[in-house]
C-alpha cells in the first residue's frame with residue numbers, strides 16, 4: 001500500500017522546500033498542492049483570489065488536496081505536472097497549502113496519512129516569506145502581524161492531525177529532512 005506523507009504548516013514554514021528535498025532523499029514522488037492548483041487553473045494563486053475570490057480558491061484547494069492525498073489509485077499520476085521524477089512509487093510526499101488543514105474534509109484525510117507539521121515562529125515565517133511578499137494574498141499588508149494572527153488561529157488545526165511536529169526555527173532544510181527520515185525509520 002502506498003504511504004503518503006503530508007507536510008503542513010504556516011506560509012514560509014518550508015513545506016515546498018522540505019518536501020522537494022525529502023522526496024529527493026527518499027527517491028519518491030512529490031506533489032505541491034499550490035503548484036498543482038496553479039497548473040490546473042493556468043494562473044497564479046493571487047490571480048485566482050483576485051478574479052474569483054477565496055471561496056473559489058478553497059474549493060479548488062479541497063479538490064486538489066484530496067486528489068493528492070488520495071489512496072494512490074486515483075487519476076493523479078499522469079497529469080500532475082508538479083510531481084518530481086521518482087524511482088519509487090511506494091511513497092508520495094504532499095506539501096499542502098498553508099490553509100489546507102482548516103478544511104474539514106482535508107483534516108479528516110490527514111488523520112489517515114502520516115502528517116508532519118513544520119512548526120516555526122511568526123518571526124521565522126515572516127523572515128522567510130519576506131516583509132513585502134505579494135505572492136501570498138492572505139499576507140498582504142503587514143506580513144508579520146498577519147502571520148501572528150493567522151498562526152494563533154491555526155495552531156489547533158496544525159496540531160490535531162500531526163503525527164510528527166518538527167520545530168524548524170533553528171534547523172536547516174537538510175536537518176528538517178533528517179528529523180523526518182529518522183522518525184519514519186524509528
Ligand SMILES: Nc1ncnc2c1ncn2[C@@H]1O[C@H](COP(=O)(O)OP(=O)(O)OP(=O)(O)O)[C@@H](O)[C@H]1O
Pocket residue numbers: 009010011012013014015016017018034095097098128129136168171172173176
Ligand atoms: N529550514 C529552513 N531554513 C532556512 N530557510 C528555509 C527553510 N525552509 C524553507 N526555507 C526558505 O524559506 C522560504 C519559504 O519556504 P517554502 O516556500 O518552502 O515555504 P512553504 O511552507 O512552502 O510556504 P507557502 O505556504 O507559502 O507555500 C524559501 O525561500 C525557502 O528556501
Ligand SMILES: O=C(O)C1=C[C@@H](O)[C@@H](O)[C@H](O)C1
Pocket residue numbers: 010011034045096097098099100135136137138
Ligand atoms: O495560508 C493560506 O491560507 C494560504 C497559503 C498558501 O500556501 C496558498 O495555499 C494560499 O496563498 C493560501
Ligand SMILES: [Mg+2]
Pocket residue numbers: 015016017032034095
Ligand atoms: Mg509552498
